Amino acid sequence: MGLNSRATYLVALWTSHLFLLTAGHSRVNPRIITAPKGERHFLLDKHETLTTLYHEEGNSSLLVGAEGKLYYFDFESSSNHTEDFPAHDTEACQKPEEKKNYLTFIGKYNDMLLLCGTNACKPTCWNLADRNKVGEAAQGLAPFVPNQNSLVLVDGKDIYSTIGLHQHNGKIPRFRQVRGTGELYTSDTVMQNPKFVKATVIKQDERHDDKIYYFFQEDNPDKSPEAPLNVSRVAQLCKGDKGGTSSLSASKWTTFLKATLVCVNPATKGNFDLLQDVFIVPSDKNWRETRVYGLFSNSWGYSAVCVYTIGDIDTVFRTSKLKGYTKDMPHIRPGQCPWGRNHTPPETFKIADLHPAVEEKVQPVAPRNSPLFHNKNRYQKIGVHRIQARDGHTYNVLYLVTDKGYIHKIVEMPHGVLNILEIQPFQQPAPILAMTLDHRRAKLYVSSPSEVVQLPMDMCEVYHRSCESCVMAKDPYCGWADGKCVSVKANLTMLQNLTLESSPEICPHSSFKQQEADSLESYRNVTVALFSRYFLYCPTESHAATYKWHHNGSCIQNCSTHWPCFHFIENVTHDRYGRYTCISEENGFSQTLVREWLLKQPKPSQTLRWRSQAAATSPSFWLGFLQMMALALLFQ
Numbered sequence: 001m002g003l004n005s006r007a008t009y010l011v012a013l014w015t016s017h018l019f020l021l022t023a024g025h026s027r028v029n030p031r032i033i034t035a036p037k038g039e040r041h042f043l044l045d046k047h048e049t050l051t052t053l054y055h056e057e058g059n060s061s062l063l064v065g066a067e068g069k070l071y072y073f074d075f076e077s078s079s080n081h082t083e084d085f086p087a088h089d090t091e092a093c094q095k096p097e098e099k100k101n102y103l104t105f106i107g108k109y110n111d112m113l114l115l116c117g118t119n120a121c122k123p124t125c126w127n128l129a130d131r132n133k134v135g136e137a138a139q140g141l142a143p144f145v146p147n148q149n150s151l152v153l154v155d156g157k158d159i160y161s162t163i164g165l166h167q168h169n170g171k172i173p174r175f176r177q178v179r180g181t182g183e184l185y186t187s188d189t190v191m192q193n194p195k196f197v198k199a200t201v202i203k204q205d206e207r208h209d210d211k212i213y214y215f216f217q218e219d220n221p222d223k224s225p226e227a228p229l230n231v232s233r234v235a236q237l238c239k240g241d242k243g244g245t246s247s248l249s250a251s252k253w254t255t256f257l258k259a260t261l262v263c264v265n266p267a268t269k270g271n272f273d274l275l276q277d278v279f280i281v282p283s284d285k286n287w288r289e290t291r292v293y294g295l296f297s298n299s300w301g302y303s304a305v306c307v308y309t310i311g312d313i314d315t316v317f318r319t320s321k322l323k324g325y326t327k328d329m330p331h332i333r334p335g336q337c338p339w340g341r342n343h344t345p346p347e348t349f350k351i352a353d354l355h356p357a358v359e360e361k362v363q364p365v366a367p368r369n370s371p372l373f374h375n376k377n378r379y380q381k382i383g384v385h386r387i388q389a390r391d392g393h394t395y396n397v398l399y400l401v402t403d404k405g406y407i408h409k410i411v412e413m414p415h416g417v418l419n420i421l422e423i424q425p426f427q428q429p430a431p432i433l434a435m436t437l438d439h440r441r442a443k444l445y446v447s448s449p450s451e452v453v454q455l456p457m458d459m460c461e462v463y464h465r466s467c468e469s470c471v472m473a474k475d476p477y478c479g480w481a482d483g484k485c486v487s488v489k490a491n492l493t494m495l496q497n498l499t500l501e502s503s504p505e506i507c508p509h510s511s512f513k514q515q516e517a518d519s520l521e522s523y524r525n526v527t528v529a530l531f532s533r534y535f536l537y538c539p540t541e542s543h544a545a546t547y548k549w550h551h552n553g554s555c556i557q558n559c560s561t562h563w564p565c566f567h568f569i570e571n572v573t574h575d576r577y578g579r580y581t582c583i584s585e586e587n588g589f590s591q592t593l594v595r596e597w598l599l600k601q602p603k604p605s606q607t608l609r610w611r612s613q614a615a616a617t618s619p620s621f622w623l624g625f626l627q628m629m630a631l632a633l634l635f636q
């Protein structure tokens, strides 16, 4: 027994190593789909390092700003054209790579479609409707050279931006109003080395209370050794801010306040300090219910999504004490929006300018008050779409872009989230430079350095195989009707069950049987000799997760206590064949990590031939082969 179990353990470790090598990411996610059906794509003329997407809801076309070029693509009619916007005069730049016109902004302003670019260190905007006209100088709308820290926000007649107005001075980043009633900028002391992420305007109950919120990370003023280096913040500004009353403060925002966004894993107390992206989901009922999806990372590059409401943010700014300020609050509180023609009183501004941070932090929404989920992916961008499923409920579906160029489609359910699909939008893996969503048409647009793709959000084709695969995908866009997996858009009576614990029993019996045969493709086929031994290894990734082995759909082993998580079959008898899955669960985030189908070995020679055929197309063929040979040598 002693010897036996030690040998078992060694082999388990060794095979696990092989498994990890052969696994790639295919095992870590439930279903992977490359360039799915229904996807349409256009190629770019050259390799682009920067792309700016412009898309209007409900419109089938997309504008792509790139270096010296504007692309126009219509995904319905397949019409496409390009227009050149070269930089003519390049004397203002020193570095050769700067002597180009990077188009960094496309947006509607004053009934014009504005296109702005660096224009070789002379920022310029063009009116797209009137292309003969020469461009106009556009400091604040486009940077002098491409800059990650550039945000531009258009709201009616007003434009806000984080772009510097001068090429060489003004190195301290500011948030400005650059078009509209007046020019305003933030005091240089209110932010430390900010990295801007997103800005938005939220209309409140009273017009004078309308606010701009912007999200950023900055150096943590708390320099104690246990404090994180960086903090993520939300700042508020009143749209009706008229600047200060003195000549020194006349062009400064007087309603600035900032608060820390908390995104902490409650189990480990691990902080996700670095805000990467923000997506705003407006509420049609009440501005307070507007949801802010914050995508954060930590210093290991792991990610978390925390959700906040504008109502909670507003409450923190209205009620919290100011950090470092202990005296009584003035009659007009810092951050309070001025009425009518009034300015913020000088004493109020003085306090706010010296104490711009509020003490209270913004916590993620109930019921969890913690991340919606976290995992080891390095996500870079987030998009959220709301979809009404057949049960009448509206589900939030998250589209998260990984650093490897994949999109994870994650559904928010009442008791957790489910990663339902990993999409590789391009033929070859490539970084995703930009992403935008069309909520009305339920499409996703992504660009790589060489390609632009339109993806339907309701890719139900992916689960076409059977009722079980369609229903168990738990994709709120899809249901089973008339023997097909169809989009909820079709308005048919369909089978759908969007609960974490739902089972395929709702499918008609015949369809379930058919699925058993059909879904073999999603399993790794392994032929095993009768009465031999076999190891099933599950790659465990997180100590906060639970791992379970299922056989033919029922739980046979819990791995919460012993590591690594393998299931050892001492003697492969007839009833031990069949489907094995390893399912991980963490904070309600459930994934199938391994799918193996143990098949009886007909005759040794036949098996080898079959295996090499099956594996011939797979890059992991040799590792798989080695592993099989090793197991065969050890156990036969």
Ligand SMILES: *[C@@H]1O[C@H](CO)[C@@H](O)[C@H](O)[C@H]1NC(C)=O
Pocket: 056, 059, 060, 061
């Ligand atoms: C779609 O957008 C393009 C480019 O902005 C515009 O020319 C076209 O008129 C729009 N089509 C519709 C139907 O709005």
Ligand SMILES: *[C@@H]1O[C@H](CO)[C@@H](O)[C@H](O)[C@H]1NC(C)=O
Pocket: 041, 042, 043, 078, 079, 080, 081
């Ligand atoms: C782009 O337009 C040209 C005609 O201008 C057409 O030949 C080509 O097929 C279009 N490209 C795509 C991907 O539809």
Ligand SMILES: *[C@@H]1O[C@H](CO)[C@@H](O)[C@H](O)[C@H]1NC(C)=O
Pocket: 195, 217, 218, 219, 220, 229, 230, 274
């Ligand atoms: C985090 O803070 C450090 C020092 O305060 C700063 O050097 C660094 O740039 C910041 N990192 C990010 C990603 O902002």
Ligand SMILES: *[C@@H]1O[C@H](CO)[C@@H](O)[C@H](O)[C@H]1NC(C)=O
Pocket: 491
């Ligand atoms: C969906 O079908 C129902 C009846 O089956 C009908 O009352 C409803 O108007 C349809 N909705 C749409 C959007 O077509």
Ligand SMILES: *[C@@H]1O[C@H](CO)[C@@H](O)[C@H](O)[C@H]1NC(C)=O
Pocket: 391, 496, 497, 498, 499, 501, 502, 503, 506
């Ligand atoms: C979905 O499945 C769950 C668990 O199996 C069950 O309790 C629930 O009634 C089902 N809902 C529908 C609409 O079928």
Ligand SMILES: *[C@@H]1O[C@H](CO)[C@@H](O)[C@H](O)[C@H]1NC(C)=O
Pocket: 520, 521, 522, 523, 524, 525, 614
């Ligand atoms: C597993 O074997 C079955 C035949 O028994 C085949 O239909 C299926 O495609 C195989 N799956 C894979 C992933 O090779």
Ligand SMILES: *[C@@H]1O[C@H](CO)[C@@H](O)[C@H](O)[C@H]1NC(C)=O
Pocket: 531, 571, 572, 573
């Ligand atoms: C496996 O089980 C079969 C049937 O129960 C038995 O005949 C055989 O001896 C077992 N083999 C081993 C190695 O225990």
Ligand SMILES: *[C@@H]1O[C@H](CO)[C@@H](O)[C@H](O)[C@H]1NC(C)=O
Pocket: 555, 556, 557, 558
């Ligand atoms: C594993 O734990 C679950 C409850 O968490 C239980 O339902 C199941 O029966 C257990 N399985 C085994 C094989 O112990």
Ligand SMILES: *[C@@H]1O[C@H](CO)[C@@H](O)[C@H](O)[C@H]1NC(C)=O
Pocket: 552, 574, 575, 576, 577, 578, 579
């Ligand atoms: C599991 O399914 C396989 C067929 O796929 C069958 O041979 C085996 O007996 C089943 N075992 C159990 C325990 O249900």
